[in-house]
Amino acid sequence: MFPGIDGFAWDTGHIVFLGAFYTVLLAIAATVSLAAMRSRRDFRLHHEQAIRWQAEFHDLPASCRRCRHELSGEVADRTCGLGFDCRRCAEHARLLAARSGGLPKAAVSDGVAAGFRVLADRRYHRGHAWVRREPDGSAVVGLDDLGTRLLGEPDAVELPPVGSRVEVNGTGWTLTRNGVRARILAPIDGTVTAHGGPDCGWALRVKPDGDGADDRHLLAGEEARRWTAREAERLQIALAADGVGAALADGGVPLDDIARAITPSELDAACGLVFLEP
């Protein structure tokens, strides 16, 4: 194995064979060490939230990763590859430029999509959180109507401490219902300045980074309504009984507390799809 060990000789056989063996061992050790060192660097630079989202987004079914421009009919079939961060998407910018009206305008009035309220004063994140800009420059964030009705009255709420940072697609806050823990993705980057609650209608008040004006990744107006309608369809299909196939309701309104009407395992599966957590 090494010079000096019984049986070792400086001949071609030993040099070639052991040389190849040590090279392979070195390659394996270097590769794994590289992964370990990069992990350490990621922690030092606080990248874990971004990595979590990247890893989770990759594991989501393709049906959860549809591009927003499918809803408007601008593209027929497109899967997002950027974790719903339209701010970095060249295709999004190209499609917006091609539109005559530019960015989608916020709706002037509140609307309803598949029985779920879509409000005109807020912008929606694909993970079912919303953002509303306040006159003082801060923003309040909360859970949209579909998410609220799905979880009903949560058994526990975990909010990030005041003063902590939240970042887009990182963990905003968590809710637990019937033993199922749902992680809600933060819709904006910023610092938490206050906690809300059911009475306020919002969960967190956030001081956005910079002027917080870049909300190209959020949906509003007609686009938000179409998206909510599709999300409602996905939820119904996910909750369909095993073996029945895709079936949609032909009337009625959504329950206020869907979690109460379904089993914890159904709620768990639905939360995975709705809140984008595989």
Add this chain to the structure above:
Amino acid sequence: MDAPLIVRGLRRCSTRRFLAWMLPWAALLGVGLLAIGLCLVKGLNQTNMDNRFAFGLWIFLDLAVIALGAGAFFTGFLLYILRRHELSAVINSAVVIGFLCYSGAIGVLMVDVGQPLRAWFTFWHPNVHSMLTEVTFCITCYLTVLAFEYLPIVLKNRQLRRIPSFLVFEFELHKVMPVLAGVGTFLSFFHQGSLGGLYGVLRGRPFAFRDGFAIWPSTFFLFILSAIAVGPSFVLLTTWLVGKISGRTLVRPGVFQLLARISGWLLAVYVAAKCVDTLLWLNRTAPRTGAAPYQFYAWEPFGTWVLFVEIVAFGLAPALVFLSRRLRARTGWLVGAATLACAGVVTNRFVMTIQTLTVPTLPFEPYMLYWPSWQEVATFLAVVAYAVIVYSLSFRYLALFPQERELQQG
């Protein structure tokens, strides 16, 4: 009860039903561990191997599972090096199968060689001129690679991924996976070849001895070719079997079609090479060593039918099915052909291990048949039980088939 451990959105049977499935396999593993204990404590007198039959059921098992486990490295090679992204649907399962095949083979080898506490001797004082040394080194290194390929799959478990350090390490490990896939391909290529070369250099065994290229006998290349031809078939077969047992659709039909096509082409090349090799061996190599080729098949349990079955029924037939678009589109034909292809490589390893030792090498020696003892059989079955148990746990708690959830939602 174990719902928090199951991948979100995947439907799995109840805990009670799962335990009922695991119980017989656990019992089999228990009996096997008893047999292994007897062999390690009392020695190889617990087996029916002797000086003539120094390679028995265990070496046959080692060779067979290592060939079938080639699906792991070959699928990794196709996915990470040749960028066949469709195969990401089965790569996790292929890695788990590869890990089980190789760890099972090494476990049995430890029992066969005996004195596991002295296993390090083979590394410390290697005989660099032995094919077996190359096999030992390559298999050990490749098992290490497989363990690092399996690790990210385990770390993606629903509870484990909540731990930030696990999630980040898994993410970074996944990024370097092409390097590990490349190293795995290099190692597998050589140890599959060396396992074949091991037989091809046996000058004293005309049934196995072959001519070749440079220092490598033809069996070196045939073992590599047969392993990479059958690896995708075994991945196809196991995926179908797991889908049947669990009652789930795990991958899109296109994935099966791709695996079948790859297996078909490689199998066709292998059958052609095997035919050429057999003709050369029977007409040139064997007569030159003084052996009469007809004697190889003169003893009835191992007549020429074995050769026919190995090459035609288990080689050519599945290759033709895989290459026919019409036939491979039908699940029955597809699965049947994959079964035949896997049976083919198992038969080949049986022939090279057992039949080689059956044929006498001296004029006064009789043909001999060997029957394994119960301890050998129990050890063999323990490996099967170990593989089923670990695979079942992996299927239940890890995301082995990324397309399953989507297909479940219709």
